[in-house]
Amino acid sequence: MSDFEIATYNERAQTGPCFVCEMLAGTPGYEHRIVFDDGDHLAFLDKHPTLYGKLLVVPRSHIEDPIGGFTQDSYLALQRVVHQVATALARVVETERMYVLSLGSNQGNRHVHWHIAPLPPGVPYEEQQLYALDWSTRGRLELTDHEADQLAARLRAELDRPALTAGESA
Template sequence: MVYEDEAHVAFLDRWPTVPGKVLVAPKAHIEHVVRDLDEAAFSSLMLVVRRVTLAVEAVFGPERTYLLSLGSQQGNAHVHWHIAGLPPGVPYERQQFHALMTENGVLAPTPEQKADVAKRLRATMAAG
């Protein structure tokens, strides 16, 4: 767990394709990223996405940060945002969607490495 408040959670991706990939989701079951949220709830969710993204950028120093809301009614219907920082130096042909597709490989951090990343992200958020 990277972050939690009364309405949102942020946690490390189970199958990260880049270091420190985080998912942010509302606790309430929401299926459509815009139309199922009123303006206040959408703004609140996006402020959490921003806060977590700033921590990912501070800890990992990515060349670019990708923000995506993926999913479908057939799978992963619950709204969630992916925060993926592209490491510096990744060749252009391995950036963007290529860098996010599990078919191109996933990282396998140890439980200790995951705990360390989550701790560093939490500390960065607490300090900022």
């Protein structure tokens, strides 16, 4: 899917295999730039972002229910990764507000995934929130391979840094 079209994307999401499981299996066409992997969870750059730096965080296990599919401990472990990745992203990309949400549906993109989307400073209020994530209004942000590789490298480097303690600043 080199030329992004919403209808093609939606059809693939609804009728194709799980994109996360295919990525984990190494299936050609499902590659993503991974920035974090702890053996149980992954974080990777969104292939179709509307905002610079947008990431997805997923469990490696194919889980479809974003609440009931987890024990309390496994849910909290995933949320710790979401927090860790979002914190690193905020250090790498200038951000007014960090959006964190789980999207997907029983009809498509069923593998649980959290979107981490950094809203840049200066975006007018009318263009924030869900509008900022909407392909049909914002379009898809096009990054060159070099730009995406550079961003992924910066994020990996930030995630490799020792964690800051509460109250400490970067």
